[in-house]
Amino acid sequence: MTDANILSVEELTVRFGAVTAVDGVSLTVAPGERVALLGHNGAGKSTLFKTVLGFLKPAAGRLSIGGVIPGSDAARRAVSYLPEQVAFPKALTGAEILTHFARLKGVSPKAALPLLEVVGIADAARRAVGTYSKGMRQRLGLAQALIGAPRLLLLDEPTSGLDPVSRREFYDVLEASSRAGTAVLLSSHSLSEIENRIDRIAILAKGKLRAEGALSDLSRRAGLPIRIRIEAAEGRVEAVHAYLGGERVNGRSVVVTCRAEDKVAALARLAELGSDVADIDIALPDLDDVYRHYSGLTVEGATQ
Ligand SMILES: Nc1ncnc2c1ncn2[C@@H]1O[C@H](COP(=O)(O)OP(=O)(O)OP(=O)(O)O)[C@@H](O)[C@H]1O
């Protein structure tokens, strides 16, 4: 299999005895692309990573890492992995650990050590990892994964336990790597944290790929309603409600919903209310709504 993708997964099925953990999944990742794998606990995310790494054998389907099979020497050189639970020997310093992994990958430690700066833990380079906070260990894990500028970076829930600032810095580092051509496949439970930081999303549920595409496309395809909240002028809430219908909330406001394509028409109708309207707030479907929609069991195109 030769193609422009660094990762091609076709109709992949992975089983543990009677449990089908990954069920006919097809997915590609191109160089420089950042793809997020989302799914509930047990959806099959870690299993997919481990199969791409060659740790698990598929029951069916095909996998290619830039034209070579998982687990081969060429694949091992191309792929880096940050496991879900990263554990380093506590007595070693960050610099020692990075040096160790650099040697394993055949990269000079001198070239690898600046990664501690990249991930923001250069100050702690000479401290034992046992004294690191969870976020610092996670950052060291990322530095380890970035050694040797891999062609494909597999990150299993890399931001779990990170505070919001650390998350932002984490995605900044990923962005720089992807600009340099590294393909990134990461798993996460949170759609909202990856907004604007990821090129494409793949949603897994019960081992099956439920949806795949850019967040904006998924959001549009989900066709979820827009909520418009109208705050009525003093004493006018009855009139506004009578005219618009919808739902009354907290004595002063009315909430109506409409489809995305009807938004302008809905606003035009509101304009007719003139000074009866004190304020308007428009809420687009939020990311959790989109995620719930696709990971639920009633999804277009999904086989039940
Ligand atoms: N070694 C194993 N032996 C048996 N079953 C397994 C094994 N590893 C995973 N499974 C099963 O495969 C399914 C998928 O698990 P997986 O770890 O891939 O999920 P996940 O999406 O990574 O979940 P989480 O968000 O909790 O990390 C689950 O039903 C799990 O119980």
Ligand SMILES: [Mg+2]
């Ligand atoms: Mg997992």
